[in-house]
Amino acid sequence: MKRNLCISTAVSVVLMAGGPVAVAAAATADTARTLVPAVAVQADVTAEGAAAAAVKHYPGVVESLDKDGDVWHVDVISKDGKGHAELEVSASGTVTEQNRDTDENAAENKALVAAKVTAEDAMKAALAAHPGQVWSVSWDDDEDGDAHTWDVEVRSPDGKTWNAQVDHATGKVTQSGSADGDGNDEDGDN
Template structure:
């Protein structure tokens, strides 16, 4: 009987002392999983597509233009009603900074952009399908003389060439594409 009491007492001591230690260990493991998941959830903006997504999350609307300057992306977003215009900087870590915000735009100036069937993001995908590489810039081309509207997308390939693609605003078809190498030679 003494032996059973001693074993029970020893088991109680282990549970009493070990319980908080186990709980603390479990809590630390949960915290580590939470921190790791949170760190993994932080969006980066190393590509044009990621920069566009970060900008639109910060200021919902339609991307009008996007270009890379070093490690920073400059993104212009027009609100869906055409009255707002945000000039944003998106850092490589996904941080978005408002450089300029205008809420008194003339919606008529942006009606064609807002009505375009092909978004900047879709134009980037079309350009990359035609010319693999990395998108360096995309911009809405609004010909004020009544000409066709289109997206101009600059793609830089791994071989050092830069491709300037025109993407149709209604179909997403790459309608024109010019290549320039970094040494200034034109390859049309």
Template sequence: MKRTLYVSAATAVVLVAGGPVAVAAAATADTARTVTSAAAVPGDVTAEAAAAAALKKYPGVVESLDLDGTVWHVDVISKDGKGHAELEVAADGTVTEENRDTDENAAEHKDLIAAKVTAEQAMKAAVAAHPGQVTTVEWDNDDNSAYYWHVEVKGADNKTWDGRVDATTAKVTTSTDSDSDSDSDSNDDDNN
């Protein structure tokens, strides 16, 4: 009985004396975790990594990929052309499925699925033509039904470079420099 009393008394002394220290240590650990996660640089995930993460979540073919702030919006078409998923890839690589459709018209996606040049290959070709970070890649065609990838690359000078990458040859067919650092949404009317 005396032994239990001594152990209880000793425990109480340790808790009283060590309590504030334990609370401070715990608070410091929480602050360290918060600072570390908040210190993540926006856009840590590249376009290529966002595409890979999206395809891991929803296998298929990337139809479009666009950086909006720190989040990548990725549209993926299933390999049979009947499925479509809208995904978001956060700066830390986390993938969230925003929408999924399983009754797409496969005929509408046959050219994308059969394309010799994928979105990933188009990004590589665009960066080879103009070094920088890809901010947008979109499957598109002109009035003559010639399919291509529209790719935007932001250079080290913060200028946005627009290019078309042929869906058969991966050849960059047009490019222009622009002082604009806006996203592709402002250019949608020009490209449709």
């Protein structure tokens, strides 16, 4: 009985110490090669992710967002309309504050802060109309201050750029058109 107990204990110790080593030794070179590139891949933050990261850093309403290389430039207006932050969001989602003002004219930002449709909502509406990736979104008032829309640029998988205007109250895509890769619309007049 003691002999069986000693043998069982010895086998258990060998398996516990040697098991992970045996498994690691059994891994093929192909497995090791496929794991290295997966670790090296860096996530690229989408427009939606950049907006969420910016608002988490500086609570408020996204006024504009655009991609420049691997960096998103995001302008956020505070919920009371008096504050403004210029932020950069890296491909990994890190937020860097470039500038912050606390003396904005709240009356100028009243329509943006009160808009039923946020920049995030406008991006969703534009993507529903034109699948792809949002490249920019910005709040737009006409000169008399009555009409407010979101201008959203979407790049489709085939490389075409779509410019959509999204109504600030309904979220409806009210106007859209395609542009070529140079930023000019199809008839070339930008």
